Amino acid sequence: xxxxxxxxxxxxxxxxxxxxxxxxxxxxxxxxxxxxxxxxxxxxxxxxxxxxxxxxxxxxxxxxxxxxxxxxxxxxxxxxxxxxxxxxxxxxxxxxxxxxxxxxxxxxxxxxxxxxxxxxxxxxxxxxxxxxxxxxxxxxxxxxxxxxxxxxxxxxxxxxxxxxxxxxxxxxxxxxxxxxxxxxxxxxxxxxxxxxxxxxxxxxxxxxxxxxxxxxxxxxxxxxxxxxxxxxxxxxxxxxxxxxxxxxxxxxxxxxxxxxxxxxxxxxxxxxxxxxxxxxxxxxxxxxxxxxxxxxxxxxxxxxxxxxxxxxxxxxxxxxxxxxxxxxxxxxxxxxxxxxx
Amino acid sequence: xxxxxxxxxxxxxxxxxxxxxxxxxxxxxxxxxxxxxxxxxxxxxxxxxxxxxxxxxxxxxxxxxxxxxxxxxxxxxxxxxxxxxxxxxxxxxxxxxxxxxxxxxxxxxxxxxxxxxxxxxxxxxxxxxxxxxxxxxxxxxxxxxxxxxxxxxxxxxxxxxxxxxxxxxxxxxxxxxxxxxxxxxxxxxxxxxxxxxxxxxxxxxxxxxxxxxxxxxxxxxxxxxxxxxxxxxxxxxxxxxxxxxxxxxxxxxxxxxxxxxxxxxxxxxxxxxxxxxxxxxxxxxxxxxxxxxxxxxxxxxxxxxxxxxxxxxxxxxxxxxxxxxxxxxxxxxxxxxxxxxxxxxxxxx
Numbered sequence: 001x002x003x004x005x006x007x008x009x010x011x012x013x014x015x016x017x018x019x020x021x022x023x024x025x026x027x028x029x030x031x032x033x034x035x036x037x038x039x040x041x042x043x044x045x046x047x048x049x050x051x052x053x054x055x056x057x058x059x060x061x062x063x064x065x066x067x068x069x070x071x072x073x074x075x076x077x078x079x080x081x082x083x084x085x086x087x088x089x090x091x092x093x094x095x096x097x098x099x100x101x102x103x104x105x106x107x108x109x110x111x112x113x114x115x116x117x118x119x120x121x122x123x124x125x126x127x128x129x130x131x132x133x134x135x136x137x138x139x140x141x142x143x144x145x146x147x148x149x150x151x152x153x154x155x156x157x158x159x160x161x162x163x164x165x166x167x168x169x170x171x172x173x174x175x176x177x178x179x180x181x182x183x184x185x186x187x188x189x190x191x192x193x194x195x196x197x198x199x200x201x202x203x204x205x206x207x208x209x210x211x212x213x214x215x216x217x218x219x220x221x222x223x224x225x226x227x228x229x230x231x232x233x234x235x236x237x238x239x240x241x242x243x244x245x246x247x248x249x250x251x252x253x254x255x256x257x258x259x260x261x262x263x264x265x266x267x268x269x270x271x272x273x274x275x276x277x278x279x280x281x282x283x284x285x286x287x288x289x290x291x292x293x294x295x296x297x298x299x300x301x302x303x304x305x306x307x308x309x310x311x312x313x314x315x316x317x318x319x320x321x322x323x324x325x326x327x328x329x330x331x332x333x334x335x336x337x338x339x340x341x
Numbered sequence: 342x343x344x345x346x347x348x349x350x351x352x353x354x355x356x357x358x359x360x361x362x363x364x365x366x367x368x369x370x371x372x373x374x375x376x377x378x379x380x381x382x383x384x385x386x387x388x389x390x391x392x393x394x395x396x397x398x399x400x401x402x403x404x405x406x407x408x409x410x411x412x413x414x415x416x417x418x419x420x421x422x423x424x425x426x427x428x429x430x431x432x433x434x435x436x437x438x439x440x441x442x443x444x445x446x447x448x449x450x451x452x453x454x455x456x457x458x459x460x461x462x463x464x465x466x467x468x469x470x471x472x473x474x475x476x477x478x479x480x481x482x483x484x485x486x487x488x489x490x491x492x493x494x495x496x497x498x499x500x501x502x503x504x505x506x507x508x509x510x511x512x513x514x515x516x517x518x519x520x521x522x523x524x525x526x527x528x529x530x531x532x533x534x535x536x537x538x539x540x541x542x543x544x545x546x547x548x549x550x551x552x553x554x555x556x557x558x559x560x561x562x563x564x565x566x567x568x569x570x571x572x573x574x575x576x577x578x579x580x581x582x583x584x585x586x587x588x589x590x591x592x593x594x595x596x597x598x599x600x601x602x603x604x605x606x607x608x609x610x611x612x613x614x615x616x617x618x619x620x621x622x623x624x625x626x627x628x629x630x631x632x633x634x635x636x637x638x639x640x641x642x643x644x645x646x647x648x649x650x651x652x653x654x655x656x657x658x659x660x661x662x663x664x665x666x667x668x669x670x671x672x673x674x675x676x677x678x679x680x681x682x683x684x685x686x687x688x689x690x
Binding site: 069122126128132138141151265269303308310311314 | 426631666667
């Protein structure tokens with residue numbers, strides 16, 4: 001199975017060629033987007049899509065390269081969001097250590113990454129379709145835990161009044177700076193995933209996805225590689241969680257509910273799990289639908305619409321927008337056809 | 342010959358007992374402690390630790406009853422998963438739909454039993470339709486089947502919200518199921534020497550009895566009938582079953598009908614004991630997931646053990662550490678995965 005992605009890197013190419021025309025055009029368009037977009041389109045569409053694109057990206061990293069479809073990405077993001085609320089300042093008079101942002105953010109992301117690695121460690125003990133079940137169980141249980149626990153999660157109401165920091169004379173929750181902040185972090189994670197997929201680790205991970213037994217026989221530590229992939233995905237999801245809590249100004253059990261967990265999966269699947277750009281495409285489509293489909297079907301029946309679109313995509317074009325299937329299908333489909341290993 | 346008469350005394354396990362015997366002893370001891378806790382009159386210090394005997398015994402009884410409900414939902418889930426490798430994440434929606442249908446039928450006809458029957462029958466049909474028209478098309482592609490079941494659950498939840506709105510319903514149970522049962526368990530002794538016996542809702546006892554009867558029935562069906570034999574063979578090796586000339590699609594349809602029907606049945610029964618509201622689908626889906634992860638896929642016995650563990654953990658957690666209750670469920674799941682990834686009764690694959 002060929003694992004080459006978009007470009008075949010040869011030493012003769014200069015950096016411009018290696019970047020690819022598509023990326024440059026996209027980057028310029030995204031940089032110039034604030035010139036034409038209103039504040040609403042900048043944050044509610046642009047920023048929100050980028051945040052959920054990052055969440056989808058963390059899922060894509062696991063599912064596309066590792067063959068592990070997770071439903072717990074929003075949970076990981078929620079952990080970093082809650083960590084920001086607890087370590088920094090909030091209005092809820094519970095906890096709130098008042099740490100400055102440059103201290104709170106690294107710790108929040110670290111907490112998310114560790115939680116992700118833990119979830120990964122638990123779920124990689126089994127294979128294939130079990131991962132979805134275990135991660136969904138973890139996501140749901142975390143949601144109920146956040147709802148019933150007041151000492152840590154402040155129960156049903158969660159935390160409010162969380163402010164994005166202001167430094168270098170810029171209030172980062174303002175429309176334009178926030179958009180660029182999201183864009184910067186999204187591009188960073190995107191580039192990291194793209195680069196990482198061609199690194200030794202990325203190649204090993206993909207080889208493990210395709211044939212874990214052979215890789216184990218070759219002497220690779222399969223579990224360690226998978227758990228490390230979970231750790232990396234946790235970093236990306238954790239960053240997205242920080243942006244999410246700054247964006248909303250609040251975090252509650254509803255943020256990490258089962259609906260949200262499934263939304264992330266829908267975004268990644270609609271966009272395509274084959275290339276890191278897929279989740280971002282999916283996020284734009286879903287966010288646009290969320291914003292404007294209300295005018296067509298009414299706010300109440302939106303979930304029916306998105307569910308139908310999702311069903312159609314899975315049925316008719318399982319490749320998502322990009323064509324995701326060829327990648328994880330052989331791996332996961334074969335699992336079910338190998339009886340009693 | 343006397344040496345050969347005692348093959349159990351191996352050098353590996355000390356004390357002259359095998360591992361099985363040791364575990365049996367531990368089990369007996371635990372059962373004895375449990376029986377004492379339930380039937381004896383508690384000394385004051387124990388009441389001080391565990392709040393009160395009434396709270397403790399009620400938690401245990403509630404846990405076992407809830408386990409019965411969870412078992413009804415999860416047994417279908419585990420059979421479907423075990424046989425078809427199909428993680429039907431719409432299983433919680435089947436439960437909720439069954440509850441709503443039971444509510445409507447009971448409300449309009451006035452016969453609760455008719456509501457229960459309708460819940461089972463309608464959902465059995467829905468299950469067959471889902472299997473024939475949706476999942477059969479994606480056979481052998483379990484990830485896509487799972488994704489489709491997620492899509493179905495989203496649409497189903499939204500449509501149910503459209504029809505029945507966000508309100509909470511309670512299915513009215515018939516009079517002959519109302520009332521309380523006085524159990525021969527003394528919770529306290531009043532100062533005048535009169536013993537206070539524990540009373541428990543009759544309906545919940547009936548739910549538990551129904552779950553046990555259905556569990557035994559399922560076990561008999563799986564182990565004593567021809568269809569059951571095919572199902573067990575399919576769980577172990579689907580390709581081989583197909584190769585030996587069995588119409589696996591018919592078997593799949595039967596399992597889906599039974600599984601979905603049981604979810605619908607549990608919906609009506611559970612909706613009468615507790616309540617029917619949006620969001621219950623997620624709760625029972627979580628229960629099914631954890632029960633199957635803990636109990637092992639495709640195993641009815643495993644589902645019973647898992648349901649018992651989760652039901653007890655949930656109710657005991659609710660009484661003794663209400664804000665950390667779900668952590669117990671977490672711990673059970675993680676420990677199971679760490680020690681025995683395939684589940685307690687699951688077969689290693």
